[in-house]
Amino acid sequence: MSNAYDVIIIGSGPGGYIAAIRAAQLGMKVAVVEREHLAGICSNWGCIPTKALLRSADVMHSASHAKDYGLTLEGSIKPDIKAIVARSRGIAHRMNNGVGFLFKKNKVDIIWGEAKLTKPGEVVVGKISKPIVQPQGPVPKNTLGEGTYTAKHIIVATGARPRALPGIEPDGKLIWTYFEAMKPEEMPKSLLVMGSGAIGIEFASFYRTMGVDVTVVEIMKQVMPVEDAEISALAKKQFERQGMKILLEAKVAKVEKGADSVTATIELKDGKTQAITADRMISAVGVQANIEGIGLEAVGVKTDRGFIAIDGYGKTNVPGIYAIGDVAGPPLLAHKAEHEAVICIEKIAGLPNVHPMDKAKIPGCTYCNPQVASVGLTEAKAKEEGRDVRVGRFPFVANGKAIALGEDQGLVKTIFDKKTGELLGAHMVGAEVTELIQGFVVAMNLETTEEDLMHTIFPHPTISETMKESVLDAYGRALNA
Incomplete structure (x- = not known):
């Protein structure tokens, strides 16, 4: 098998594996170098397994309030932490295997080892010296190993790790x-x-x-x-x-x-x-980018405040070397990494109409209880920028579906430019708002005005109706509050 590729990607997290799949779809010969676990921190130790834990917490919370719904549960409800963790780790393993399947399906080669840039167009893969975390599951079959590999395009997607404060370093026990x-x-x-x-x-x-x-x-x-x-x-x-x-x-x-x-x-x-x-x-x-030990200095790749400096398409200052995801700077979010990956690959492929990412339209979600989700400018930031704004608010306590669910503590807040009707930001707290925020993200990407949103028919009864009511409230037209 030839060691020459069109694209080599260092790291198989959300940015790396999406870049690999998109490149393969566009007919490129692709390899991914990985030293720890397929699917990266997100699927193995972040986004997905934490949501599994939080799902257990949601069920625990609901069961603890069964009588509020007219139900009687016999006996006490106790968490079995070993079973909860086992479920979470099992889901992480499933995600890990899923990425391995996608690589096989799209004919993406996996190179197992520790990558280092030695010069533009070349990656040397050596033995894994000390992985941050032990690999999740066995090393996939049919993987390549140590050696020198070449590619016209090399994408660094090495992610990030927890940041430690001096004197308060984590020890793994206490x-x-x-x-x-x-x-x-x-x-x-x-x-x-x-x-x-x-x-x-x-x-x-x-x-x-x-x-x-x-x-x-x-x-x-x-x-x-x-x-x-x-x-x-x-x-x-x-x-x-x-x-x-x-x-x-x-x-x-x-x-x-x-x-x-x-x-x-x-x-x-x-x-x-x-x-x-x-x-x-x-x-x-917080976290810090994994920029050490991968040869950035040797090839002259510039960094900025601990992250690899890139343009809007993932290009570094060195031709043929790119960076995406957490290693390329904030916001440090999996969906940002995935979108960045597609932009980078499509630009490399020379596709028309490839646009740089607009970071103002990247949603953020926190899956606590209650959930929090947002996109765009906060009210304070909009005013700081000198915007004349209209602000709408609608509480869950006035929404029929939220009341029926027993989830009436929440709020949707929308911020509009008073002169143009542009939606500047949307902010939510309450049940399932992480599933609702995409509606406002779509609206912002389509440059939707308040009038378009007011004329949109939202299904009833749904919590999503709070979104429309918040828009109406910004213009003094709320119907249910």
Whole structure:
């Protein structure tokens, strides 16, 4: 088998495997180099297995409130953490196998090993020195191994890993990253979560639903700092009703480890300190790109603030070398990586009408309880940009389907340009909003105005009706509130 390819992709996560499949569809000879597990962090240790855990939490929550729906369940409802983790890991394994099947179907070669760029057009694959995480499942059959491979186009899609703060480095036992938090051997009685971004809040929500005493420490003024302040405040209220403790504008200054617990010294916004002891602690203070040890310096690829610098099509400053996904910068989202992959490959293939990604139209979702989803500008950001805006709001408590489901705590908020009617942003908190947000994403991509949305017929009864009502409210025309 020849070691020459049209495209070699380093990494098989959401960006890497989608790039490989799209390139194969366009008739290119493609290989993917992987050192850990097919499908990347998203399917093995991130997006998918965490949703499996959160699904268990949803069922636990519903069962715990059975009497609210006129049902009687005999006996107590207890989580079986070993079974919950086993289900989650089984789903991750299924996703891993699925990507292997897609590679076989599309005739994508898998090169198992550690890749390094040596010069433009060349990748040397060596023995795996120290994988960050043990491979998920066996190495796929019919894979290639160590050697020198060439390609006209090389795409770096090496992803990212948890960031550690000096002095508070995760140890895998008492201080966890999302890797350990996803597969605990036993359920802790208490948990301290440092950071309230999507990762921190999702795990905080999971463990709290399972009965764990959870405290979240966030250095910013609001939970989920990237979200609209009003949505964040409503989510925080719901978290606290569930028994979660949240400290804002607070910093974990020091952590002392005991035999089977940690004691964190928290610096509060008023200058005082507070000591919190918990069985375990999750460090969820962001991630950093995997840019080390892959030969970027040797070939002269530029980086910017810890990420590979690219243009709107994934091109680096070195001809023939590209980067996509988390390694290429924020937002660090799987769906961003996938779309970036298609753009990059189609540009390489010379397809017409390939447009650079508009990052303002990338939705963000957090799968906690309640869920949070958003796209576009927050109200504060729109005003900061000098926009004259109309803001619409519609609460779930006025929506028939939400009431019938027993999920009447939520809000949809829409932001329009007052002069043009352009939809600038949409922000949601409540049941299943991660499934609803795509409606506003489609609207923004089609440059839909408020009038188009007002004339759209939404099915009844659905929670999606809150979306239209929010639009109507922005123009003083809400019908059900």
